Amino acid sequence: MDGGCFSRFQDESKLLKARKMPVRCSVVSAQKLDKSIKVGILGASGYTGVELIRFLANHPYFDISLMTADRKAGQSIGSVFPHLIAQDLPDLIAVKDADFSSVEAEIIKGLPNSVKIVDLSADFRLRDINDYGEWYGQPHKATELQKEAVYGLTEIYRNKIQSARLVANPGCYPTTVCLPLIPLLKANLIALQNIVIVSNSGVSGAGRSAKEANLYTEISEGIFSYGITRHRHVPEIEQELSEAANSRVTISFTPTLMPMSRGMQSTINVQMAPGASVEDLKQHLTGFYEKEEFVTVLPNDSAPHTKYVQGSNRCHINVFPDRIPGRAIIISVIDNLVKGASGQALQNLNLMMGLPENTGLSCMPLFP
Numbered sequence: 001m002d003g004g005c006f007s008r009f010q011d012e013s014k015l016l017k018a019r020k021m022p023v024r025c026s027v028v029s030a031q032k033l034d035k036s037i038k039v040g041i042l043g044a045s046g047y048t049g050v051e052l053i054r055f056l057a058n059h060p061y062f063d064i065s066l067m068t069a070d071r072k073a074g075q076s077i078g079s080v081f082p083h084l085i086a087q088d089l090p091d092l093i094a095v096k097d098a099d100f101s102s103v104e105a106e107i108i109k110g111l112p113n114s115v116k117i118v119d120l121s122a123d124f125r126l127r128d129i130n131d132y133g134e135w136y137g138q139p140h141k142a143t144e145l146q147k148e149a150v151y152g153l154t155e156i157y158r159n160k161i162q163s164a165r166l167v168a169n170p171g172c173y174p175t176t177v178c179l180p181l182i183p184l185l186k187a188n189l190i191a192l193q194n195i196v197i198v199s200n201s202g203v204s205g206a207g208r209s210a211k212e213a214n215l216y217t218e219i220s221e222g223i224f225s226y227g228i229t230r231h232r233h234v235p236e237i238e239q240e241l242s243e244a245a246n247s248r249v250t251i252s253f254t255p256t257l258m259p260m261s262r263g264m265q266s267t268i269n270v271q272m273a274p275g276a277s278v279e280d281l282k283q284h285l286t287g288f289y290e291k292e293e294f295v296t297v298l299p300n301d302s303a304p305h306t307k308y309v310q311g312s313n314r315c316h317i318n319v320f321p322d323r324i325p326g327r328a329i330i331i332s333v334i335d336n337l338v339k340g341a342s343g344q345a346l347q348n349l350n351l352m353m354g355l356p357e358n359t360g361l362s363c364m365p366l367f368p
């Protein structure tokens with residue numbers, strides 16, 4: 001690689017080995033260098049990896065210099081993803097084989113923060129490492145790094161993300177839930193308890209590796225819930241909602257797998273604060289996200305639809321009155337692979353590199 005500053009990849013490689021954690025897809029980048037910022041994708045042969053390639057290929061400043069895989073290391077990206085056959089991209093290599101010999105070390109000398117990491121896995125999302133141990137069934141293996149990680153829900157933590165070296169990209173379910181609920185909790189418009197969430201996810205949320213439960217015969221023409229009461233996104237959502245409310249928030253959360261490739265909807269039933277109305281909730285959310293390109297509160301009683309955000313970094317939200325007095329139904333949709341993963345990761349990386357956060361991300365949804 002020329003002109004890049006990937007020396008910290010070696011640390012990342014050691015880190016991955018030492019932690020023996022399930023693989024994440026990370027975007028690792030070096031400091032801005034002229035108009036060319038070198039970016040590496042660890043786990044490029046997976047679903048979030050290929051989605052990152054789609055956005056980065058059209059990015060005016062980022063250049064994909066390195067892509068890693070595990071079983072598919074050694075293959076060209078065109079053989080793994082035939083739709084990318086004509087693209088000028090590096091071959092997939094194992095993390096341990098990443099060649100840093102020609103990195104211009106002088107560029108990063110004296111720049112300890114020169115390499116930025118956006119981690120799409122869950123490893124750095126939980127601020128309390130005891131929670132990590134409890135929900136992920138193993139002790140956290142990089143507690144020091146965890147301390148500096150910033151939770152990457154961009155619209156909420158933008159200021160911290162700008163100066164972060166390590167961003168923990170949020171889970172897809174937490175993104176759909178936290179975007180509408182954090183502003184409402186901060187404004188004391190909803191009760192802290194009795195928040196009931198049912199979320200539906202496309203199958204790509206489970207990744208590309210083969211699993212019996214994700215076979216066509218198991219998934220098609222049917223739906224089923226999983227991880228009921230114990231999905232590992234519960235502590236992540238509760239952490240963020242509790243932070244917003246400045247008090248402990250407990251949720252009921254049921255994820256459901258839908259027979260579709262991508263897309264995610266969360267239906268969130270909340271108790272409104274005494275005196276608050278659906279109009280108050282909607283007005284507050286509309287104002288909160290008024291200037292945001294990627295989060296839109298829909299007008300009137302339009303129902304959010306996963307098709308209206310597919311392939312884009314957008315989140316659509318709407319608020320409806322429940323038939324139970326005092327309660328409201330909030331519906332939020334995203335594309336799990338974009339705002340729920342790679343799009344938000346790029347939004348964060350843009351911020352970390354001092355670029356407008358929408359750079360390379362303003363494409364329209366793919367419809368129908």
Ligand SMILES: NC(=O)C1=CN([C@@H]2O[C@H](COP(=O)(O)OP(=O)(O)OC[C@H]3O[C@@H](n4cnc5c(N)ncnc54)[C@H](OP(=O)(O)O)[C@@H]3O)[C@@H](O)[C@H]2O)C=CC1
Pocket residue numbers: 022023024025042043044045046047048049068069070071072073095120121122170171172204205206207208209336337340341
């Ligand atoms: N899919 C989604 O909607 C979301 C995913 N995430 C998170 O993002 C991360 C990536 O997810 P996703 O892209 O869906 O996963 P995939 O299963 O589709 O891809 C995994 C990637 O990691 C590589 N890999 C697997 N094992 C190893 C290993 N031991 N060492 C090095 N590389 C390895 C794979 O290589 P190979 O193909 O060669 O095996 C592949 O490139 C995960 O942590 C996931 O939880 C977060 C939010 C949403």
Ligand SMILES: CC(=O)N[C@@H](CCC(=O)OP(=O)(O)O)C(=O)O
Pocket residue numbers: 120121122170171172173201202203204205206207255257
């Ligand atoms: C449909 C499906 O299986 N979805 C995944 C969530 C995807 C995600 O966000 O996972 P991480 O927290 O690991 O990043 C799941 O429920 O485990």
